[in-house]
Amino acid sequence: MRTRGIGRRSILGGTAGLLAAPWVARAQAKTLRIGMQSIFSGPIALVGTSSRAGVQMEVERINSAGGLLGRQIEIVYRDSKGQPQEAARVARELVNSAGCELLLDAEASSGAFAVQEVVRDLGVACIHCNSETSSLTADPKIRVPTAFRVARQGVHDAIAGSAYLAEFANANKITKWATCSPDYAYGRDTTAQYLQFFKKFKSDIEVVTEAWPKLGQPDLTEVITKLIQAKPQALFTLLYAGDLSAFVNQGNVYALFSQMKVACPNFDYPVLTTIKNLPAGIQAATRYIETFPDTAANKAWGESYRKKYNEFPTNWSWENSLAVQFMEAAVKKANSTDGKAVAAALVGMKVNSPFGVDGTITMRDDHTTIGYAIGWGQTVPQPPYITSVKPADWGKILELETEWKKQQHYI
């Protein structure tokens, strides 16, 4: 028995250490701590890592120029593993024990809704940088006084995409469509939203078949053959990331792309660069590309990102970079990190940005950004991957968005 004494003690000590560790007193420092939470592990860790890269670039710029309010910024990262209850816990921990004065929430949508409720309780200033679900800020019941979104918003993309595709369909005399989207809330809701606006722009469209592959489904044969058999003139798909690459790669085997026109708003650099033979002529929206907006500032940003991280930026990268810019400008304007003061500064704020369709992006009074680049063009197999990009008409987007909000009883 004696020989096992050390084992016992170390186990007891270890346990005691573990129990004591969560509430180690916070270190008070002059540095300005900003909490950033996202998904840094698991199959969609790219959300977190490319968001973090976008944030780091901006923070390094601010720190080398002397910091924010004269204080160096330190970002405290936390992994929520994509679980909403972890997202809520981590948000509370960042503010309550890690001493963060501001929050960057780079969670996917379900996590963002959990963070939103924590922010409602704590009153800290928070920017959601990845969630595109419109209701997060559009629904006044869900909106929170100190929480903002610096990201695309689903309804904006749906209007812009539908308008472009209606024009495309008219030019090519296309009326018979098929849809193929992931089988969960995002896929089903967003497809319905696109179709709703699509019918508004072009009343004679007909959906001949719908396919709903599971998220991460490795073999899409049945989906592809179903689509081909229905003989639509065009296909609209909301597949994204790995599922989209798999669909294009497997669709190539069945020559799907020569049998119908294809449109998809979810082509991002990681997808564009991993597809083996990217077919030319897919109608694609730009989530982020260096050539749209076609300005020196955008090109420079994309190039410096690539040089620094040796990979292409994602849509999440620009959203998070921009979130830091908004935070920086608001804290400067408020001369404080207080939740209410920063929120007051953010409402109506306009910043210069390479990602703005006219070089600026505005934070509207319903806590979401407008004026960011949305464009549609055609794919080509080599860089720049998407060419002849047409910018969306923000006037039309805002007009129809207001109509949609009224329909949803948000206003």
Next chain:
Amino acid sequence: MKSRPALRDTLIAVVALAVILVIPAFHRSPAFEDYIIRLSAMALFATSLNLLVGSTGMVSFGHGMFYGLGAYSFALTMQLTDLSLPVAAILAVLLTVVAAFLVGAVCVRLGSDYFAFVTLAMQMLFFSVIISWQSLTGGDQGLRGGIPRREIFGFDLSSQLHLYQFSAIVAVLGLLALRHVSASPFGATLRMIRDNETRAAFLGVVLWRARLIAFVIAGGFAGLGGVLAALFVSGAYPELADWPNSGQAIFAVMLGGIESFLGPLVGAMILLALNDVVTRTTEYYGLVLGIVILAFALGLRRGVLDYLRRWWAQGRTGRAR
């Protein structure tokens, strides 16, 4: 002492509760308070599971279903009606009890392997309902918009301190009630079934009835844990009802000790603390957790509290010699 175990248990509970409630008067630590709130939910969840696993020998892989059901029914009642918080909580627990009765009626007569499979299947079915019934549950996005936290008896549950006090009281009372169940003659019957069900049946115990009652009680307390979890996140998410969450409870039971009543509580404490510490320093949480569980499974061969108790007992007999 031996003659009045109920009094002793109550005393321990009162002292523990008093200590927890007094701490914030001396030192406010939001992280510690959050930890206790989450621990309250997890402790009820894991301890109720141990009534099945440890006391009755029924390894349920679907216990998360009742945790999730408690969370969803509570959150939905609060969002959709103007009922007061305690009424909503009681309704949620009652609903969980009914659900546990229905699920239990199907499962408890099955042999242990099939029992594990079918409970898991029931949970997956429930999880699919949550995902598909979007208009009610919000689907995979979870229930949004927060839980309106109406004041009860002077408790304002949007205040962290009040939620801390409320959770601690609910958890300690819940654990005390579970302790009484396991220390009662009924608890002894369950252990008899676990050890030798043929003999128990010959002694006149109706096996399925005892198992069903245990299943329903366990489900109800898991539902109560779910109510606390919903209060903490101010919402309900499908992950609460998913099978990895059931796995968490099983981990807690295995880590803390299957034979000791407080084992699952200790397991939950370790698991939550481990999660908090490890996610702060590395993105390889799963790897660390796996190594720790392997160390417990292969090294200690039993949970912490079982190990300590055995060691203590051995020490005493050693000294007596």
